Amino acid sequence: MSDILEFKNTLISGFAALEKSLNGQSKKAFHSVRKEALTKFEHADFPNIKNEEWRHTNISPILKHTFNPLSDASLLSSADVQKFVFGDAFKYVMVFINGKFHPELSTLDNLPEGLIVKSIAAANEENNTVVEKHLGKYALSDGQIFTALSTAYTFDGAFINVKAGKVIEDSVHILFITDSRNEKLITQPRNLFVAEKNSHASVLEHYVSLQDDVYFTNAVTEVVVEENAFFDHVKLQEESKKAFHISRMEINQKRSSNFTSHAVSLGGIISRNDVNSKFNEDGGECTLNGLFMIEGSQLSDTHTLIDHAKPHCNSHEHYKGILDDSSRGVFNGKVIVRQDAQKTNAFQQNNNILLSTDAVINTKPQLEIFADDVKCSHGATIGQLDEEAMFYLKTRGIGDDIGRGMLLHAFASDVVKSIKLQPVRDYIETILSRKFNQ
Amino acid sequence: MLLEIKNLYANVEGKEILRGINLTVNKGEIHAIMGPNGSGKSTLANVLAGHSSFEVTKGEVFYNGKNLLELSPEDRAREGIFLAFQYPVELPGVSNTNLLKTAVNEIRKYRGEEQMDAVDFLQMIKQKMKLVELDDSLLRRSVNEGFSGGEKKRNEIFQMAVLEPTLAILDETDSGLDIDALRVVANGVTKLKSAENATIVVTHYQRLLNYIVPDFVHVLSKGRIVKSGGKELAVELEEKGYDWIKEKVVA
Numbered sequence: 273m274s275d276i277l278e279f280k281n282t283l284i285s286g287f288a289a290l291e292k293s294l295n296g297q298s299k300k301a302f303h304s305v306r307k308e309a310l311t312k313f314e315h316a317d318f319p320n321i322k323n324e325e326w327r328h329t330n331i332s333p334i335l336k337h338t339f340n341p342l343s344d345a346s347l348l349s350s351a352d353v354q355k356f357v358f359g360d361a362f363k364y365v366m367v368f369i370n371g372k373f374h375p376e377l378s379t380l381d382n383l384p385e386g387l388i389v390k391s392i393a394a395a396n397e398e399n400n401t402v403v404e405k406h407l408g409k410y411a412l413s414d415g416q417i418f419t420a421l422s423t424a425y426t427f428d429g430a431f432i433n434v435k436a437g438k439v440i441e442d443s444v445h446i447l448f449i450t451d452s453r454n455e456k457l458i459t460q461p462r463n464l465f466v467a468e469k470n471s472h473a474s475v476l477e478h479y480v481s482l483q484d485d486v487y488f489t490n491a492v493t494e495v496v497v498e499e500n501a502f503f504d505h506v507k508l509q510e511e512s513k514k515a516f517h518i519s520r521m522e523i524n525q526k527r528s529s530n531f532t533s534h535a536v537s538l539g540g541i542i543s544r545n546d547v548n549s550k551f552n553e554d555g556g557e558c559t560l561n562g563l564f565m566i567e568g569s570q571l572s573d574t575h576t577l578i579d580h581a582k583p584h585c586n587s588h589e590h591y592k593g594i595l596d597d598s599s600r601g602v603f604n605g606k607v608i609v610r611q612d613a614q615k616t617n618a619f620q621q622n623n624n625i626l627l628s629t630d631a632v633i634n635t636k637p638q639l640e641i642f643a644d645d646v647k648c649s650h651g652a653t654i655g656q657l658d659e660e661a662m663f664y665l666k667t668r669g670i671g672d673d674i675g676r677g678m679l680l681h682a683f684a685s686d687v688v689k690s691i692k693l694q695p696v697r698d699y700i701e702t703i704l705s706r707k708f709n710q
Numbered sequence: 711m712l713l714e715i716k717n718l719y720a721n722v723e724g725k726e727i728l729r730g731i732n733l734t735v736n737k738g739e740i741h742a743i744m745g746p747n748g749s750g751k752s753t754l755a756n757v758l759a760g761h762s763s764f765e766v767t768k769g770e771v772f773y774n775g776k777n778l779l780e781l782s783p784e785d786r787a788r789e790g791i792f793l794a795f796q797y798p799v800e801l802p803g804v805s806n807t808n809l810l811k812t813a814v815n816e817i818r819k820y821r822g823e824e825q826m827d828a829v830d831f832l833q834m835i836k837q838k839m840k841l842v843e844l845d846d847s848l849l850r851r852s853v854n855e856g857f858s859g860g861e862k863k864r865n866e867i868f869q870m871a872v873l874e875p876t877l878a879i880l881d882e883t884d885s886g887l888d889i890d891a892l893r894v895v896a897n898g899v900t901k902l903k904s905a906e907n908a909t910i911v912v913t914h915y916q917r918l919l920n921y922i923v924p925d926f927v928h929v930l931s932k933g934r935i936v937k938s939g940g941k942e943l944a945v946e947l948e949e950k951g952y953d954w955i956k957e958k959v960v961a
Contacts, residue, residue, distance in 0.1 A: 681803070
């Protein structure tokens, strides 16, 4: 209990310091939202395993550390940053260090007309109406301690706005680097992506660390995909293997919009990802795919919710996990098909491979269907590698180690191959090859 | 002598399936093993390939003078044994090219030969594909995934063509094939035949043997070879069915 109090107190007193540093921004309307969220944070319960949503994910280890919410600017050179970008593959790169946007390390020259890429702080500064309209409207803070904290501390973060009718061919790489060499930090990226009517864009949200340190990332991303817009999102989580990563993504879809997300999670001692998508109008399409590969004593938890509030929407969900050593995984896939939502197609699949007898996965599909003319399916598998497939490879002269690597690579690739951003796909393929095909 | 099976007994899940098989295969020969369902044909094929679900309880198998039963399945393959599966396994995410390239190089490594470079490999497989009239696009596709029955069987023969086994065991490669696919498969097998290799064709039906002409035909019943003969035995079986064999065993 006292741990929780201490955790809260550190962040509440940190808020006072944040207010001072905000200067003019504390006079803006959004600041009252921050203050309100802080109060919600103060009163929210810290999740424990008695809470159904956190039953298999004990995050109390977070409380054993004191995390500084206001780090001094880290001094990284562009050479430090270079190893995390994909050469010249991304035309636009936003670099954040310890949660702070660094324009001097970013590449945002020659943005095409109709593509706005800037920090939330900069957008707030100029009273951006899109930010005012959407920020904090989907990821609500009530009873959500980490969202409340994120909202209270909203300062920097990525704001991407694609204007109506604009088709943006080049993707934006948003790179969050944590440099926790001097002290344990909590960084709180707060992102807002708004794809307006008939637009098309793609984004990579990428989390890395300079070293294998203990720190805490609390990320909240809100996505609005307006009528007939297409938004492709990839999240690559390569945090330190000692870090805590808690993230929430809220997707709000309008008529005939198309949202795709691929989440690849590799890092973090404990990571928890909540991905919630809502069809607010007819005809939307939503794809949520994911791959997590964990080892040691890592814990990776993904909770998804797809809310079919309106008819004629399709959702496809495919998550895969590969768990080694004594790692633990959680997948909870909730799909709600509301009474109105006739002609819904909702397909969900979660496949896991346990490489060790000590690894554990808890997987739970949760379908709540209130409409009658719908097609919904779900399936979960937990297993080892297919013995018959291994035998088949052996009869071709391919022994245990290589055969196993081939099958694991293939299992993981299944999710990776549908990633549209080629440099990211290639990069993950390289990771898979290194891991499985030595 | 390429393969010598002596008094071989094998169990599946504690049930005795093979009960004293004796068979000798020399290089340059094609042997057909026929028999009714449940006679042990597929068990024999799988035992020779080294499937772990089949337990050899008695007997010996020598291959090129080596004790075959002591070799792992992958080493048997590297020594030149190839099993064409009755039900080829689907390997989602593993492309045909990747499978074959890995297989070829693993086999070469075992034999102390150099790895094949990518250009030579590609040239080689393109040429082999023609043998079974497979489309190039199958190379990029996942092994057997979404293949029709005929494509799967042709793919097995294609793999055989690439790996150039000394002893090929075709387990019911003809079952479920239409006549065109059957002809393609049989032509492939016939073209691959040489004085240096041997083929064991396991089949329920005589039909395949119109295309792959065996030197010897063996009839398997209740785990034993009850009759051996030349290719005319297959014709006799087709006419009379398997019942007269069964009666003979009882008598």
